[in-house]
Amino acid sequence: MRTYDFSPLYRSTVGFDRLARLLEQATDVQQFDSWPPYDIQRTGENEYRVEMAVAGFAPQDIEMTQEGGKLVVIGKKQPADGKGEYLHRGIAWRPFKQTFSLADRVEVSSASLINGVLKIDLQREIPEALRPRKIAIGSSQAPEVSRTIEHEQQPEAA
Secondary structure (H helix, E strand, C coil): CCCCCCHHHHHHCCCCHHHHHHHHHHHCHHHCCCCCCEEEEECCCCEEEEEEECCCCCHHHEEEEEECCEEEEEECCCCCCCCCCCCCCCCCCCCEEEEEECCCCEEEEEEEEECCEEEEEEEECCCHHHCCCCCCCCCCCCHHHHHHHHHHCCCCCC
16 A cells, blocks of 8 residues: 655645645545445535435434534434344444545535435535625726826927
8 A cells, every 4th residue: 555745745835734634534545434325416516415325313313513624424323122133134223423524614504314315415605705706997097197198298388
Protein backbone atom coordinates (compact mmCIF):
# COMPACT_ATOMS: atom_id res chain seq x y z
CA MET A 1 0.00 0.00 0.00
CA ARG A 2 1.22 3.47 -0.87
CA THR A 3 1.41 6.20 1.78
CA TYR A 4 1.82 9.90 1.19
CA ASP A 5 3.56 12.46 3.35
CA PHE A 6 1.65 15.75 3.42
CA SER A 7 3.96 17.50 5.89
CA PRO A 8 5.51 19.73 3.15
CA LEU A 9 2.04 21.20 2.63
CA TYR A 10 1.91 22.24 6.28
CA ARG A 11 5.25 24.06 5.98
CA SER A 12 4.39 26.14 2.93
CA THR A 13 0.68 26.93 3.29
CA VAL A 14 -1.46 28.81 5.75
CA GLY A 15 -5.11 27.99 6.33
CA PHE A 16 -5.17 24.83 4.21
CA ASP A 17 -4.78 22.39 7.10
CA ARG A 18 -8.37 21.15 6.65
CA LEU A 19 -7.63 20.31 3.00
CA ALA A 20 -4.50 18.40 4.01
CA ARG A 21 -6.51 16.45 6.62
CA LEU A 22 -9.11 15.58 3.98
CA LEU A 23 -6.35 14.28 1.69
CA GLU A 24 -4.95 12.18 4.53
CA GLN A 25 -8.39 10.77 5.29
CA ALA A 26 -9.00 9.95 1.63
CA THR A 27 -5.83 7.86 1.51
CA ASP A 28 -6.73 5.95 4.69
CA VAL A 29 -8.43 2.84 3.31
CA GLN A 30 -9.40 1.46 6.73
CA GLN A 31 -11.56 4.49 7.48
CA PHE A 32 -14.26 3.65 4.92
CA ASP A 33 -17.04 1.26 5.86
CA SER A 34 -19.46 0.15 3.17
CA TRP A 35 -22.33 -0.64 5.53
CA PRO A 36 -24.99 0.57 5.45
CA PRO A 37 -24.99 1.29 1.72
CA TYR A 38 -25.61 4.92 0.79
CA ASP A 39 -25.90 7.25 -2.18
CA ILE A 40 -24.89 10.89 -2.43
CA GLN A 41 -26.59 12.95 -5.10
CA ARG A 42 -26.70 16.57 -6.16
CA THR A 43 -30.32 17.71 -6.35
CA GLY A 44 -29.76 21.36 -7.27
CA GLU A 45 -27.08 23.99 -7.66
CA ASN A 46 -26.55 24.20 -3.89
CA GLU A 47 -28.58 21.17 -2.70
CA TYR A 48 -27.46 17.63 -1.98
CA ARG A 49 -29.07 14.45 -0.63
CA VAL A 50 -27.58 11.48 1.19
CA GLU A 51 -29.72 8.33 1.10
CA MET A 52 -28.86 5.44 3.40
CA ALA A 53 -30.45 1.98 3.35
CA VAL A 54 -31.25 1.37 7.03
CA ALA A 55 -33.97 -1.29 6.82
CA GLY A 56 -35.18 -2.38 10.25
CA PHE A 57 -34.03 0.78 12.03
CA ALA A 58 -36.63 3.09 13.55
CA PRO A 59 -36.14 6.86 13.87
CA GLN A 60 -35.30 6.46 17.58
CA ASP A 61 -32.50 4.00 16.64
CA ILE A 62 -30.67 6.62 14.53
CA GLU A 63 -28.77 9.63 15.83
CA MET A 64 -27.50 12.39 13.54
CA THR A 65 -25.21 15.22 14.58
CA GLN A 66 -23.56 17.97 12.60
CA GLU A 67 -20.41 19.20 14.23
CA GLY A 68 -18.29 21.69 12.37
CA GLY A 69 -17.61 20.30 8.92
CA LYS A 70 -18.76 16.76 9.71
CA LEU A 71 -22.10 14.98 9.60
CA VAL A 72 -22.13 11.87 11.79
CA VAL A 73 -24.90 9.27 11.48
CA ILE A 74 -24.98 6.56 14.16
CA GLY A 75 -27.38 3.63 14.19
CA LYS A 76 -27.91 1.39 17.23
CA LYS A 77 -30.69 -1.16 17.00
CA GLN A 78 -32.50 -1.82 20.24
CA PRO A 79 -32.04 -5.43 21.44
CA ALA A 80 -34.72 -7.90 20.39
CA ASP A 81 -37.38 -8.77 22.94
CA GLY A 82 -36.14 -12.40 23.09
CA LYS A 83 -39.33 -13.99 21.79
CA GLY A 84 -38.74 -16.93 19.50
CA GLU A 85 -35.64 -18.65 18.25
CA TYR A 86 -33.87 -17.60 15.06
CA LEU A 87 -33.21 -20.36 12.58
CA HIS A 88 -31.46 -17.90 10.24
CA ARG A 89 -30.43 -14.28 10.74
CA GLY A 90 -29.84 -12.54 7.42
CA ILE A 91 -30.96 -9.01 8.23
CA ALA A 92 -27.94 -6.94 9.21
CA TRP A 93 -29.06 -4.92 12.21
CA ARG A 94 -25.55 -4.34 13.42
CA PRO A 95 -24.64 -0.90 14.75
CA PHE A 96 -23.05 1.55 12.33
CA LYS A 97 -21.36 4.93 12.23
CA GLN A 98 -20.96 6.90 9.02
CA THR A 99 -19.10 10.20 8.89
CA PHE A 100 -19.43 12.60 5.99
CA SER A 101 -17.11 15.59 5.53
CA LEU A 102 -19.10 18.66 4.56
CA ALA A 103 -17.88 21.70 2.68
CA ASP A 104 -18.01 25.12 4.28
CA ARG A 105 -21.54 26.51 4.76
CA VAL A 106 -23.26 23.17 4.02
CA GLU A 107 -26.00 22.50 6.57
CA VAL A 108 -28.58 19.74 7.06
CA SER A 109 -31.95 21.15 6.00
CA SER A 110 -34.12 18.08 6.71
CA ALA A 111 -34.06 14.34 7.33
CA SER A 112 -36.69 11.63 6.93
CA LEU A 113 -36.93 7.86 7.25
CA ILE A 114 -39.33 6.33 4.72
CA ASN A 115 -39.53 2.64 3.76
CA GLY A 116 -36.15 1.84 5.29
CA VAL A 117 -34.32 4.65 3.49
CA LEU A 118 -32.91 7.54 5.54
CA LYS A 119 -32.92 10.71 3.41
CA ILE A 120 -30.75 13.60 4.57
CA ASP A 121 -31.14 16.83 2.62
CA LEU A 122 -28.21 19.25 2.69
CA GLN A 123 -28.04 22.82 1.48
CA ARG A 124 -25.17 25.21 0.96
CA GLU A 125 -26.05 28.67 2.26
CA ILE A 126 -23.96 31.29 0.54
CA PRO A 127 -24.09 34.70 2.30
CA GLU A 128 -25.10 37.64 0.14
CA ALA A 129 -21.64 39.20 0.57
CA LEU A 130 -19.98 36.13 -1.01
CA ARG A 131 -22.37 35.68 -3.93
CA PRO A 132 -21.23 36.80 -7.37
CA ARG A 133 -22.53 40.26 -8.22
CA LYS A 134 -22.67 42.25 -11.39
CA ILE A 135 -20.70 45.49 -11.37
CA ALA A 136 -21.88 48.30 -13.63
CA ILE A 137 -19.23 50.06 -15.65
CA GLY A 138 -19.63 53.84 -15.73
CA SER A 139 -18.81 56.32 -18.51
CA SER A 140 -15.13 57.01 -19.08
CA GLN A 141 -15.72 60.78 -19.44
CA ALA A 142 -16.67 62.27 -16.13
CA PRO A 143 -18.27 65.78 -16.22
CA GLU A 144 -15.55 67.33 -14.01
CA VAL A 145 -12.79 66.19 -16.37
CA SER A 146 -14.41 67.74 -19.44
CA ARG A 147 -14.98 71.11 -17.67
CA THR A 148 -11.37 71.22 -16.54
CA ILE A 149 -10.18 70.66 -20.10
CA GLU A 150 -12.45 73.44 -21.40
CA HIS A 151 -11.03 75.95 -18.91
CA GLU A 152 -7.48 75.18 -19.96
CA GLN A 153 -8.20 75.79 -23.66
CA GLN A 154 -9.52 79.38 -23.39
CA PRO A 155 -7.83 81.81 -25.88
CA GLU A 156 -5.91 84.80 -24.51
CA ALA A 157 -7.62 88.20 -24.64
CA ALA A 158 -5.94 90.84 -26.86
